[in-house]
Amino acid sequence: MTWDAVRVVKALAWEREEGYPNLQGQQCLFYEFLKEQMRLVPLDWLPKPAINQWQVLLAELHHYPQLTCDQREALIERIAALVPHVRTPGAPSPRVQETPPSPPTEISSIQELEILKPYYKTYLKNLGLKTLGEVLRYYPRSYVDYSQRLLIKDLEPGKTVTVIVTIRSFRCFTSPKNPQLTIAEWWVADRSGRMKINRYFMGKRYANKGWQEQQKKIYKTGTMVAISGLVKETKFSKTLNEPAIQIIDEESESAGKIIPVYTLRNDLKASSVRQAIHGVLPLVKSWPDPLPETLKKQHHLIDLGTAYQGIHAPRYGEELKRARTRLVFDELFYLQLSFLQRRQQNRRHASPILITEGQLLQKFRAQLPFALTGAQQRVVQEILQDLQQPQPMQRLVQGDVGSGKTVVAVMAMLAAIEAGYQSALMAPTEVLAEQHYQKLLHWLTPLHIPVELLTGSTKASQRRQILGQLSTGEVSLVVGTHALIQEDVNFQHLGLVVIDEQHRFGVGQRSLLQQKGMEPHVLTMTATPIPRTLALTIHGDLDVSQIDELPPGRQAIQTTIFPGSQRHFAYDLIRREIVQGRQVYIILPLIEESEKLEAKAAVAEYQKLQEMTFKGCRLGLLHGRQTATEKDAALRAFRDGETQILVSTTVVEVGVDVPNATVMMIENAERFGLAQLHQLRGRVGRGGHQSYCLLVTQGKGEDTQQRLNVLTQSQDGFLIAEMDLRLRGPGEILGTRQAGLPDLVLTSLIEDQEILEIARQGAEQLIQPDPELTNYPQLKTELSQRLARLTGQVVSLS
Incomplete structure (x- = not known):
């Protein structure tokens, strides 16, 4: 038997077409045939660079039956790439169409x-990385800078440092005094001395012997580690408080080097991941860069290929800084490009031009028992100017709790109604929708403007009547919940859509309401103030207005921090308020008990409070696992005074206005972000009585006290949101992994505010004269590919 290239090529093609099933031939299986054919090739028939690879592929082919479909495909493609290079002396070359290899691109497998060496490819595959672009964007999560390393003897108390040390001994054990407490203890040393490091773990899972034995295997004697933390002086020696420990490799230790630290998976070694990623870096030397040269020169940005090299293998600190700046700029620049392009596309549509100042608005202003604040007047003017334009308004109004957003929205809706159009206001809950409805009835009935309420609880006969009046235009203003976006809801002339607490709705839900009219103007509102940097990052396609002024005479809410041991003082204040006829919220962070989080759970605490602490009082329960009907019933009972104390999770954060509620008690306050605590606090202080916010905390650290003190010293939601951004990050302000928050890998919205501003400016420079990026085809392609990755779509290569 001799090597038969034609039969091999046919066999490879058949195996591909059938989906890599390891086809059964007349005499043997596909892989057995291919293995036998490859063995027949003398090594001198192969080009020298391919000899080693051919032998590796032959060895891998032995395991073909055990491979997954993806693994089989990868192996076959690598073999097929070498087959055309096999030469048989004296025989014609196999007729295999050869195409010159194309330069690697971001989507290259x-x-x-x-x-890349075969085992490097395996490492990268184990990390879930399939393309060259994914590898290059697998950025280090931190760096160990050996040029800045400190010795143990040079550590100064009060400074946060990183030391490179070797483990001399390690113990992991359960405390004999507390079975819930597990202690990990390291003795570490460098050439200047040694010290002891401790970490503490609370919970049953850490007391498990299996977990403790696993830790002992990880932290073996002689292992080199980088430890970061705050230096503290004990009576015995120095130590690092709450240390972060990263295992590194001896080969890394090289004076003057900056070593990248990657997130590891599937038991991969740090050095293996580094070597595999560094193995592709030679390919970025001439990497295509879609960013226009003028923009790079204007903002002193390095080339994209240089940035990839600098982020993965920096030689010195300045190189790393410049690489990061370029890649952060890209993350923010393409995001802003997409926002501005979307805004330009919206402005191409024609919307109704609405009257700006008519009799209805004048009458409404005249009947209000209060004067608008300067901030309200400013925002109303911004909205009315938008409504004069033939393009659809896309404006977000953000204002603190009690700042008067609803009055501003009503004036916008009156402008639409006076122009002969209908308005719709959508709220996330029935209780909130009903509150808006009652307020609008009070304000608009004297103006003879019909208002209707449409929710899931609306009776069928009444619903049919409302739907008919909306379709004929008899009803000018409707308030509702998700019921407004049902298919059978039709408007005659919908001119303005107002969406309250817009972050509680999905993009699709908001869009469905807009589609009920011919390009209506859209006004969205939120009571969660966010800093400008965060607003640009999630609402970059919207115009943002801020009501940053509270009406005069509003009482400040008295905010007090109680350690858990003094909870009884908080209970005493609650009893006093209940005796005086007031109502109380008690907020807990969890629904059920959890071993991972030592926090009081709403269900268990509700039973305890009802049966013991506040026996004889009327308590209600509200949490996220209840049905919508159960939630609305609990909120209504509290609003109507049927219950005196509402025990709740953060579900109550938005959507209930009870002027009689004067106390907001929050358990485990240290587990909440400042912005969220401020939102919860805003549920009280809505009547004429002095109100209180009681923050009960189990946290004993200085950081916890310092953070919560912000709330005792300020009632300004915008200031608090800015502090929260600095202390906790954007995800906490918006809620855990808030939908719509872009996945910015390198960007810090705290540290990179300046880069965000120049990225926005750069995007505006390109989009304003060329909305379709016709003059920048590479940039246009890159933008579409990035958007496709974000949305999970398949990128077209045509």
Whole structure:
């Protein structure tokens, strides 16, 4: 038997077409045939660079039956790439169409990269990285800078440092005094001395012997680690408080080097991941850069390929800084490009031009028992100017709790009604929708403007009547919940859509309401103030207005911090308020008990409070796992005074206005963000009585006290949101992984505010004269590919 290239090529093609099933031939299985054919090739028939690879592929082929479909495909493609290079002396070359290899691109499969050793490809595959672009964007999560390393003897108390040390001994054990407490203890040393490091773990899972034995295997004697933390002086020696420990490799230790630290998976070694990623870096030397040269020069940005090299293998600190700046700029620049392009597209549509100042608005202003604040008047003017334009308004109004957003929205809706159009106001809950409805009835009935309420609880006969009046235009203003976006809801002339607490709705839900009219103007509102940097990052396609002034005479809410041991003082204040006829919220962070989080759970605490602490009082329960009907019933009972104390999770954060409620008690306050605590606090102080916010905390650290003190010293939601952004990050302000928050890998909205501003400016420079980016085809392609990755779509390569 001799090597038969034609039969091999046919066999490879058949196996591909059938989906890599390891086809059964007349005499043997596909992989057995291919293995036998490859063995027949003398090594001198192969080009020298391919000899080693051919032998590796032959060895891998032995395991073909055990491979997954993806693994089989990768292996076959690598073999097929070498088959045309086999030469038989004296025989004609196999007729295989050869195409010159194309330069690697972002979408090149790592399995096709000849520059990478096979085991490096395996490492990258174990990290879930399939393409060259994914590898390059697998950025280090931190760095160990050996040029700045400190010795143990040079540590100064009060400074946060990183030391490179070797483990001399390690113990992990359960405290004999507290079975819930597990202690990990390291003795570490460098050439200047040694010290002891401790970490503490609360919970049953850490007391498990299996977990403790696993830790002992990880932290073996002689292992080199980088430890970061705050230096503290004990009576015995120095130590690091709450240390972060990262295992590193001896080969990394090289004076003057900056070593990247990657997130590891599937038991991969740090050095293996570094070597595999560094193996592709030679390919970025001439990497295509879609960013226009003028923009790079204007903002002193390095080339994209240089940035990839600098982020993965920096030689010195300044190189790393410049690389990060360029890649952060890209993250923010393409995000702003997409926002501005969307805004330009919206402005191409024609919307109704609405009257700005008519009799209805004048009459409404005249009947209000209060004067608008300067901030309200400013925002009303911004909205009315938008309504004069033939393009649809896309404006977000953000204002603190009690700042008067609803009055501003009503004036916008009156402008639409006076122009002969209908308005719709959508709220996330029935209780909130009903509150808006009652307020609008009170304000608009004297103006003879019909208002209707449409929710899931609306009776069928009444619903049919409202739907008919909306379709004929008899009803000018409707308030509702998700019921407004049902298919059978039709408007005659919908001119303005107002969406309250817009972050509680999905993009699709908001869009469905807009589609009820011919390009209506859209006004969204939120009571969660966010800093400008965060607003640009999630609402970059909207115009943002801020009502940053509270009406005069509003009482400040008295905010007090109680350690858990003094909870009884908080209970005493609650009893006093209940005796005086007031109502109380008690907020807990969890629904059920959890081993991972030592926090009081709403269900268990509700029973305890009802049966013991506040026996004889009327308590209600509200949490996220209740049905919508159960939630609305609990909120209504509290609003109507049927219950005196509402025990709740943060579900109550938005959507209930009870002027008689004067106390907001929050358990485990240290587990909440400042912005969220401020939102909860805003549920009280809505009547004429002095109100209180009681923050009960189990946290004993100085950081906890310092953070919560912000609330005792300020009632300004915008200031508090800015502090929260600095202390906790954007995800906490918006709620855990708030939908719509872009996945910015390198960007810090705290540290990179300046880069965000120049990225926005750069995007505006390009989009304003060229909305379709016709003059920048590379940039246009890159933008579409980035958007496709964000939305999970398949990128077209045509």
